[in-house]
Amino acid sequence: MQVIINGEPHQVTGPLSLAQAVALLTSSQSGLAAAVNGDVVRRAAWNSTTLSDGDEVEVLTAVQGG
Amino acid sequence: MDDPLQIAGETFSSRLIMGTGGAPSLDVLDRALLASGTELTTVAMRRVAPSSAGSVFDLLTERGIRVLPNTAGCFTAAEAVRVARLAREALGTSWVKLEVIADERTLLPDPVELLTAAEQLVTDNFVVLPYTSDDPVLARRLEQIGCAAVMPLGSPIGSGLGIRNQHNIELIVESASVPVILDAGIGTASDAAIAMELGCAAVLLATSVTRARSPELMAESMRLAVTAGRLAFLAGRVPRRRYALASSPPAGR
Numbered sequence: 001m002q003v004i005i006n007g008e009p010h011q012v013t014g015p016l017s018l019a020q021a022v023a024l025l026t027s028s029q030s031g032l033a034a035a036v037n038g039d040v041v042r043r044a045a046w047n048s049t050t051l052s053d054g055d056e057v058e059v060l061t062a063v064q065g066g
Numbered sequence: 067m068d069d070p071l072q073i074a075g076e077t078f079s080s081r082l083i084m085g086t087g088g089a090p091s092l093d094v095l096d097r098a099l100l101a102s103g104t105e106l107t108t109v110a111m112r113r114v115a116p117s118s119a120g121s122v123f124d125l126l127t128e129r130g131i132r133v134l135p136n137t138a139g140c141f142t143a144a145e146a147v148r149v150a151r152l153a154r155e156a157l158g159t160s161w162v163k164l165e166v167i168a169d170e171r172t173l174l175p176d177p178v179e180l181l182t183a184a185e186q187l188v189t190d191n192f193v194v195l196p197y198t199s200d201d202p203v204l205a206r207r208l209e210q211i212g213c214a215a216v217m218p219l220g221s222p223i224g225s226g227l228g229i230r231n232q233h234n235i236e237l238i239v240e241s242a243s244v245p246v247i248l249d250a251g252i253g254t255a256s257d258a259a260i261a262m263e264l265g266c267a268a269v270l271l272a273t274s275v276t277r278a279r280s281p282e283l284m285a286e287s288m289r290l291a292v293t294a295g296r297l298a299f300l301a302g303r304v305p306r307r308r309y310a311l312a313s314s315p316p317a318g319r
Binding site: 026031059066 | 165
């Protein structure tokens with residue numbers, strides 16, 4: 001299946017949790033938030049959230065700004 | 067003197083709120099933040115980059131500076147609400163500097179989207195600090211729906227044009243019962259002092275420090291300017307007069 005993570009398509013075989021999708025981007029553990037198809041997913045639910053084909057995942061962090 | 071800033075029940079001894087955008091490096095930013103004496107500092111929320119070297123969030127945490135995420139770059143209420151929720155999840159704070167801009171050229175706030183987003187976020191228990199235009203009516207509406215402060219611009223973000231409509235800022239200060247924070251447009255120390263002399267509770271600035279030739283030095287000047295302006299406001303300036311008033315006694319010449 002294919003999931004879009006921060007705008008980039010990723011081909012994956014087998015089930016992928018949101019926690020695993022985040023880990024594809026960064027090893028950082030703090031200061032992160034994730035949304036699937038626009039809905040924010042609480043961190044406590046990252047492991048239990050299984051992605052489906054075509055899901056769009058956004059992973060955000062704080063950067064310099066404002 | 068003990069004269070703390072209070073926002074939503076939280077107390078700050080510094081009345082200078084810093085932004086972190088525009089600093090050439092985290093190290094330069096760090097020194098500027100220390101020199102500014104700030105206790106509350108904004109960050110933006112962006113997609114995680116693969117090679118993020120050092121994090122501004124970690125820096126603020128290490129320095130004990132409270133983080134204030136913004137919704138910079140959002141053009142609609144829906145986008146801003148989504149970014150605020152992501153920021154709350156990522157940074158563990160329900161405080162948000164709400165920014166909903168109308169266009170890239172001016173970065174002026176879109177008042178309709180701003181009000182809509184503010185209402186939703188207040189309902190969702192956020193502490194909302196909206197970046198707004200210098201319109202006293204919009205500021206009043208934002209306060210009425212439950213914003214914890216109002217943050218009118220002095221002039222467009224990053225323009226360094228200072229406070230273009232001091233009269234409007236005075237009108238906002240006069241009728242507000244939440245803190246009025248002058249946000250955007252500060253070019254140099256005197257602009258920050260004027261904001262405080264007009265009765266603003268605090269000043270939020272970034273560019274004037276982070277893009278100065280010496281950010282650290284400018285940060286210190288802003289710290290002093292905000293303090294000086296605040297003291298002048300509390301002291302009460304003398305009325306402006308059309309003609310001279312001798313300061314030496316007229317008798318005994």
